[in-house]
Amino acid sequence: MSAMPSSFIEVTYRIESSKPIDAQKKAASIALGQTTDTWTPNARSGLKKLEKHKGIVVQVRESAPSSPLVYELTIGYPAANTENDIPTLLTMIFGKISMDGLIRLEKISFPNAYLKGKGPRSGIAGIRKAVGENRKPLIMAIFKPCVGLTPDDLGQMFYELAAGGMQLVKDDEILPNLPICPVEKRLEACLKAGQRARRETGRRCLYAVNLTGPVSRLLAQARRLTRQGAECFLFNVLSYGYGALEELATLGIPIMAHPALAGAVAGSPTTGISYRTLLGSLMRLGGADIVLFPSSYGTVALPWHETDAIRQALTEPMGSLRKSFPGPSAGIHPGLVPRILKDYGPDVIINAGGGVHGHPGGARAGAIAFRQAVDCALENQDFCDIQEIGTPELAKALALWGHG
Amino acid sequence: MSAMPSSFIEVTYRIESSKPIDAQKKAASIALGQTTDTWTPNARSGLKKLEKHKGIVVQVRESAPSSPLVYELTIGYPAANTENDIPTLLTMIFGKISMDGLIRLEKISFPNAYLKGKGPRSGIAGIRKAVGENRKPLIMAIFKPCVGLTPDDLGQMFYELAAGGMQLVKDDEILPNLPICPVEKRLEACLKAGQRARRETGRRCLYAVNLTGPVSRLLAQARRLTRQGAECFLFNVLSYGYGALEELATLGIPIMAHPALAGAVAGSPTTGISYRTLLGSLMRLGGADIVLFPSSYGTVALPWHETDAIRQALTEPMGSLRKSFPGPSAGIHPGLVPRILKDYGPDVIINAGGGVHGHPGGARAGAIAFRQAVDCALENQDFCDIQEIGTPELAKALALWGHG
Numbered sequence: 129m130s131a132m133p134s135s136f137i138e139v140t141y142r143i144e145s146s147k148p149i150d151a152q153k154k155a156a157s158i159a160l161g162q163t164t165d166t167w168t169p170n171a172r173s174g175l176k177k178l179e180k181h182k183g184i185v186v187q188v189r190e191s192a193p194s195s196p197l198v199y200e201l202t203i204g205y206p207a208a209n210t211e212n213d214i215p216t217l218l219t220m221i222f223g224k225i226s227m228d229g230l231i232r233l234e235k236i237s238f239p240n241a242y243l244k245g246k247g248p249r250s251g252i253a254g255i256r257k258a259v260g261e262n263r264k265p266l267i268m269a270i271f272k273p274c275v276g277l278t279p280d281d282l283g284q285m286f287y288e289l290a291a292g293g294m295q296l297v298k299d300d301e302i303l304p305n306l307p308i309c310p311v312e313k314r315l316e317a318c319l320k321a322g323q324r325a326r327r328e329t330g331r332r333c334l335y336a337v338n339l340t341g342p343v344s345r346l347l348a349q350a351r352r353l354t355r356q357g358a359e360c361f362l363f364n365v366l367s368y369g370y371g372a373l374e375e376l377a378t379l380g381i382p383i384m385a386h387p388a389l390a391g392a393v394a395g396s397p398t399t400g401i402s403y404r405t406l407l408g409s410l411m412r413l414g415g416a417d418i419v420l421f422p423s424s425y426g427t428v429a430l431p432w433h434e435t436d437a438i439r440q441a442l443t444e445p446m447g448s449l450r451k452s453f454p455g456p457s458a459g460i461h462p463g464l465v466p467r468i469l470k471d472y473g474p475d476v477i478i479n480a481g482g483g484v485h486g487h488p489g490g491a492r493a494g495a496i497a498f499r500q501a502v503d504c505a506l507e508n509q510d511f512c513d514i515q516e517i518g519t520p521e522l523a524k525a526l527a528l529w530g531h532g
Numbered sequence: 533m534s535a536m537p538s539s540f541i542e543v544t545y546r547i548e549s550s551k552p553i554d555a556q557k558k559a560a561s562i563a564l565g566q567t568t569d570t571w572t573p574n575a576r577s578g579l580k581k582l583e584k585h586k587g588i589v590v591q592v593r594e595s596a597p598s599s600p601l602v603y604e605l606t607i608g609y610p611a612a613n614t615e616n617d618i619p620t621l622l623t624m625i626f627g628k629i630s631m632d633g634l635i636r637l638e639k640i641s642f643p644n645a646y647l648k649g650k651g652p653r654s655g656i657a658g659i660r661k662a663v664g665e666n667r668k669p670l671i672m673a674i675f676k677p678c679v680g681l682t683p684d685d686l687g688q689m690f691y692e693l694a695a696g697g698m699q700l701v702k703d704d705e706i707l708p709n710l711p712i713c714p715v716e717k718r719l720e721a722c723l724k725a726g727q728r729a730r731r732e733t734g735r736r737c738l739y740a741v742n743l744t745g746p747v748s749r750l751l752a753q754a755r756r757l758t759r760q761g762a763e764c765f766l767f768n769v770l771s772y773g774y775g776a777l778e779e780l781a782t783l784g785i786p787i788m789a790h791p792a793l794a795g796a797v798a799g800s801p802t803t804g805i806s807y808r809t810l811l812g813s814l815m816r817l818g819g820a821d822i823v824l825f826p827s828s829y830g831t832v833a834l835p836w837h838e839t840d841a842i843r844q845a846l847t848e849p850m851g852s853l854r855k856s857f858p859g860p861s862a863g864i865h866p867g868l869v870p871r872i873l874k875d876y877g878p879d880v881i882i883n884a885g886g887g888v889h890g891h892p893g894g895a896r897a898g899a900i901a902f903r904q905a906v907d908c909a910l911e912n913q914d915f916c917d918i919q920e921i922g923t924p925e926l927a928k929a930l931a932l933w934g935h936g
Binding site: 364 | 613
């Protein structure tokens with residue numbers, strides 16, 4: 129019995145070389161070496177039972193003669209060689225060969241059947257429902273400063289941000305479960321602050337609490353925090369592994385994936401895994417409802433083509449998978465809102481740290497400025513009538529940080 | 533109260549830039565941004581309680597004028613900002629800034645107090661004890677082919693290899709727990725084969741069985757397999773995360789870390805994390821007793837300076853930590869043994885796949901050839917007397933693959 133074509137996961141690699149290589153042979157070598165794995169033939173190499181576990185060469189492309197030469201190889205891997213999870217998938221498609229010189233994993237395509245039951249459990253629609261906003265871009269703030277503050281400090285900050293109209297507030301990714309600020313205590317403080325803001329404004333604000341701990345106990349920890357009221361988790365996926373993300377997703381609580389460490393894997397154009405795959409396809413496959421990544425606007429910045437590729441991978445059709453919310457971050461201030469809307473459309477989470485806390489009127493005024501920016505931008509993308517339509521907080525932000 | 537100097541973890545980054553940067557300012561920005569995180573000052577930025585969580589600039593070095601310019605920044609991070617585990621450590625030292633252009637994490641140094649209770653539980657000495665060899669380099673074989681074979685196939689192969697004198701045999705890293713070859717069944721078959729070989733030869737051969745599964749259940753799975761007799765685990769650390777390695781190490785069963793995916797993180801000289809840190813310091817810190825990595829001899833090869841840096845990090849003094857066994861792999865055949873001994877000394881695991889199974893006399897003869905190679909090399913590194921000292925298997929291997 130040989131595997132059906134639909135059970136192959138297709139992976140495209142970019143290979144760079146200063147001298148010509150036999151790309152067809154290289155592709156065949158990867159297809160074999162990463163599956164049944166037997167280049168030095170021995171008595172068992174020819175066994176028929178190996179056949180259905182063998183990879184196949186799907187396509188080989190060579191760039192026009194240039195220096196260096198660039199090859200694009202697409203290999204089909206039997207999905208049946210994995211345990212239907214991302215850790216065994218990654219070992220198969222980029223384990224050993226990740227160390228084979230200038231080779232970069234550019235893209236993965238999954239058969240629809242493989243995607244069944246995977247991906248975000250809430251997705252864009254679910255997150256919108258949770259915050260009660262069907263149409264507009266969402267706005268989110270990060271606690272600044274973070275490590276060293278107490279639960280009370282964070283609760284106060286949460287209140288200011290929520291009362292100002294922020295729809296999500298997240299822990300900083302570098303704030304783990306420390307004695308000075310235990311996760312249960314800050315969850316308690318922020319939930320309380322959120323309830324107070326809601327009573328006053330009628331609006332909801334989700335708290336994305338940073339989920340950390342021994343990896344075998346993350347699920348249990350998430351369940352415990354959920355019973356305490358947690359409604360969204362921030363998770364440093366690459367620090368803990370995609371396997372942990374996949375398990376957490378089964379709980380059905382929204383997960384916000386942080387890109388910490390992503391540059392270590394995706395930062396080089398000739399090695400590693402593309403941002404599109406790392407923060408796009410794999411995060412979505414693993415079940416991240418929101419994916420944060422460096423915007424192309426700020427100081428820690430990705431080039432526009434990279435952020436756009438991430439956005440695409442998070443939102444384009446992908447079997448039965450729900451869409452993940454893109455969250456471009458870093459260097460965001462209200463003046464950038466029209467540009468963000470133009471680049472992302474309404475399905476975006478606008479995420480700010482310094483650009484909200486640094487407002488001359490404080491965090492609450494900073495949050496108000498972002499709400500005003502979104503509303504103005506939806507009507508009038510160039511902000512030209514700011515003074516007239518009565519948005520003093522936005523006007524102050526624009527005076528300080530400019531128009532994008 | 534401010535943190536004691538001894539509680540800082542020191543991390544050295546390499547930064548490349550085409551134009552001059554203010555390296556001192558950059559270092560200060562990293563020290564702050566990855567700890568208390570507040571560049572845009574707000575009402576809480578000056579709080580005294582943040583002080584003891586702040587990173588410090590330890591050293592800033594600039595290369596002699598060159599193009600591109602290279603800077604080396606060393607930052608001290610308060611150990612107290614982590615949960616005393618590698619996931620929170622990595623988020624702190626290379627989370628966001630991994631995405632900040634051409635920045636590479638070169639080196640980590642830990643205060644001795646931080647290392648207490650961490651690292652390999654068996655280490656080189658423990659692995660030697662387990663196989664009953666105090667002095668010589670160890671020899672190890674990989675199953676080839678792998679995915680598609682049954683437990684019986686692997687058991688037969690194990691017997692041949694163990695009877696031939698292999699001291700360790702490992703699963704291929706791409707063989708997970710598949711219906712065609714369930715892990716319990718292959719463990720049973722290989723343990724039985726090992727016992728048979730032991731009865732016949734008096735020698736022990738450890739089986740490193742590939743540990744896979746949902747990350748929350750890896751510990752339980754390892755315990756179950758240990759009860760069944762497992763004596764060593766192969767583990768794809770980077771596919772599952774260092775956090776899983778740290779927890780598995782607490783069981784005290786030897787762990788062999790596979791480098792799958794390492795090239796994705798360490799393959800570029802200007803971004804990512806150095807091989808020395810990724811496969812050396814962090815694997816050892818996390819508790820890997822044996823660390824495999826591509827040798828500098830084979831087809832999937834690392835440059836010598838990289839493999840030597842890994843070897844150093846695994847074996848040099850590091851607080852109270854035991855040494856991890858270096859396992860250079862890929863492209864190893866008996867003719868290379870003298871060179872491996874020269875490069876590594878006796879504390880090395882010589883690991884072969886094709887170079888044992890591809891022997892004209894089969895896997896058992898291949899194993900014998902390796903034993904002969906080790907014994908001859910320890911006496912006479914240039915193999916010049918092969919014909920006279922009665923080692924026909926080695927002679928055949930040398931005729932096929934040459935002398936290194």
